[in-house]
Amino acid sequence: MRLYVQEKNSLLKFNLPAKVDGSMLFSFQSTNGIENSLNIDAIDGKWVLKSNGNINIIGANNTILENVALSDYMCIPVAVNGISNYLCVFCLPSTEDNYYNYPVGNITNISIGKSPDNNIMYQQNMMADHHAVIRFENNSWFLYPVTVDPNICIYLNNQRILKATPIFAGDIIFMNGLRIVWMKKSFIIPMASELYRVNGINAMSNESFAKNTDFTPTNEVDGNIILYNENELFSHTPRIRSVLVEEEIKVDAPPAKGDFNTSMPFLLSIASSFTMLGMMFTNGFALYNGLTSGEKDVVDFLPQIIMIVTMIGGSVFVPFITRKWENKEVKRKEEFRQKKYNDYLCQKEKEIVAKKKKQEQIVLENYIDINGCIHALQNRTQLLWNRIIKDSDFIEVRLGVGDRPALFHFSIPDEKFSLDDDELYNSAVNLRKKYDKLENVPITISLKDQIVTSFILQNTQKNEFINGILLQLLTFHSPLDLKIVVFTSSVNSYKWNYLKYTQHNWSDDHKIRFFATNQEELKNLCQYLDTELLSR
Numbered sequence: 001m002r003l004y005v006q007e008k009n010s011l012l013k014f015n016l017p018a019k020v021d022g023s024m025l026f027s028f029q030s031t032n033g034i035e036n037s038l039n040i041d042a043i044d045g046k047w048v049l050k051s052n053g054n055i056n057i058i059g060a061n062n063t064i065l066e067n068v069a070l071s072d073y074m075c076i077p078v079a080v081n082g083i084s085n086y087l088c089v090f091c092l093p094s095t096e097d098n099y100y101n102y103p104v105g106n107i108t109n110i111s112i113g114k115s116p117d118n119n120i121m122y123q124q125n126m127m128a129d130h131h132a133v134i135r136f137e138n139n140s141w142f143l144y145p146v147t148v149d150p151n152i153c154i155y156l157n158n159q160r161i162l163k164a165t166p167i168f169a170g171d172i173i174f175m176n177g178l179r180i181v182w183m184k185k186s187f188i189i190p191m192a193s194e195l196y197r198v199n200g201i202n203a204m205s206n207e208s209f210a211k212n213t214d215f216t217p218t219n220e221v222d223g224n225i226i227l228y229n230e231n232e233l234f235s236h237t238p239r240i241r242s243v244l245v246e247e248e249i250k251v252d253a254p255p256a257k258g259d260f261n262t263s264m265p266f267l268l269s270i271a272s273s274f275t276m277l278g279m280m281f282t283n284g285f286a287l288y289n290g291l292t293s294g295e296k297d298v299v300d301f302l303p304q305i306i307m308i309v310t311m312i313g314g315s316v317f318v319p320f321i322t323r324k325w326e327n328k329e330v331k332r333k334e335e336f337r338q339k340k341y342n343d344y345l346c347q348k349e350k351e352i353v354a355k356k357k358k359q360e361q362i363v364l365e366n367y368i369d370i371n372g373c374i375h376a377l378q379n380r381t382q383l384l385w386n387r388i389i390k391d392s393d394f395i396e397v398r399l400g401v402g403d404r405p406a407l408f409h410f411s412i413p414d415e416k417f418s419l420d421d422d423e424l425y426n427s428a429v430n431l432r433k434k435y436d437k438l439e440n441v442p443i444t445i446s447l448k449d450q451i452v453t454s455f456i457l458q459n460t461q462k463n464e465f466i467n468g469i470l471l472q473l474l475t476f477h478s479p480l481d482l483k484i485v486v487f488t489s490s491v492n493s494y495k496w497n498y499l500k501y502t503q504h505n506w507s508d509d510h511k512i513r514f515f516a517t518n519q520e521e522l523k524n525l526c527q528y529l530d531t532e533l534l535s536r
Helices: 208-212 273-292 302-366 370-379 423-434 462-476 496-503 519-534
Strands: 001-006 013-014 023-029 035-043 046-050 054-059 067-069 073-078 088-091 100-103 109-113 130-136 140-145 166-167 172-175 178-182 187-189 247-252 396-405 408-411 436-444
Touching: 054 408, 067 408, 130 172, 187 423, 247 302, 302 423, 370 462, 396 462, 408 423
Parallel strands: 247 408
Antiparallel strands: 001 013, 001 088, 023 035, 035 046, 046 067, 054 073, 073 088, 100 187, 109 130, 130 140, 140 166, 172 178, 178 187, 396 436
16 A cells, blocks of 8 residues: 655655554654654554644544544545644555556647546545646647645646646656556556546557557466465565674794803803913913023014914904804894784784774674664664564663673683793783773673663663663564563653553554553553463
8 A cells, every 4th residue: 555645845655565564654854844754553454544643633523533544545634733734645555457548649638627527537525626737738748737726736746736847758647646647648547447537538448458569468377476475575674784703813922032141151162272372371481482592583483473362362352252243143033033023913913903993883883872763763764673583682772881892712822831931922912901892882781681681770860771771672673573561650650651652562453552550450461461471
């Protein structure tokens, strides 16, 4: 079924599912800027429109009706908050099998109205005797309002027209429930023929359809194909979301620390040179005796002098320089080891930070705040009623903002036994401690996992806190999947009265409201819940 609402400037269209089940809420903004909504429930196999305060159903003698069952070709006047005139809601079938195609031929003027002298007579109470005219002028077709009257509504492609407007093939004209599909050389009225009458224009016969080469009738085999079963109908908005998964963070152990400070003491390192020192002193003594006795001069002893100097350098200075080089090389290798591993840890840290931000973003997107819930309700976003029972976050609500454990699994090899502590291994361990939490993200609790949940609130905004949780439940969960039962006292009932107007507070057959304020209501409601529990 389709609902058409004739607004001041536009025609609003809403589609009701073929399967009569659950509740529907259609919102629209009136010309005065006020947000209004149509409340429609499935009751006893029928769609039922209900008055809700902003939009009230008008009955005889301008009385307000509580509800009215919808049926095809029905016109329902409604009073809208902030608008002086009534609006009309028209109910039309989603498809119409019995429709006729009317060829225009040589006709240049097609009149439409309630009077029998019109080419198209449609006797609806809101139609004027002569409502509109379709006229051929200057090689074009135009749609004319016959009179300028604020109560006469003519819509072309869902927009109201007040003056002559050209029409083209495929345009749809709507007047108080009468729909005309303009095809340039013909027009189609997709509604039951007993609701209107066409004068002076003959409908195209079935034989004409049969001669149409563009039309291929469905054969018996194609007609018997079952496209889908009733239990395969999808009634929830498809939900596409990111979910938290545990991330594997593998950190390699630091390279082994070298054997440092293993060089022998300096005196031991020159012990092998004592023989050379002995020979040096022996040669030196012979050189001294030769020079003092005058037997030889310095030139004669020059080779011995060079040998003595070389032996001094080889036995004393070379071990000293070698030890210095070894110490410097050990220090250089340690600095290189630390630099390479610290660079490796920096790269790992960047990887962890990116994954941490991704997890934080996922949590923020899946558990929006109160303002996000209000936006989802007002704008009918895909977040509305998008959680179903099998979802992991079904009836999981946001309590506030804080830190929650990050889903990281750090794989760091155990430190091997060593006589010296290695600070690089401690750096790897500290990396795990540094990023073990997601910061400033929604803190949630699953009411499915925590079957009994109590809140002890000592601040002045405890009612706002509970209302925030209820708002999340109403936003994300369909009344087909979640029911909200209220047990309260008559003194405090005013705090929760708004829940009475939600579908989550009613049984599926709309016979029991889950709201108890006294012992009798409590008893009856508990009996119903016990029966429901035993039947599952």
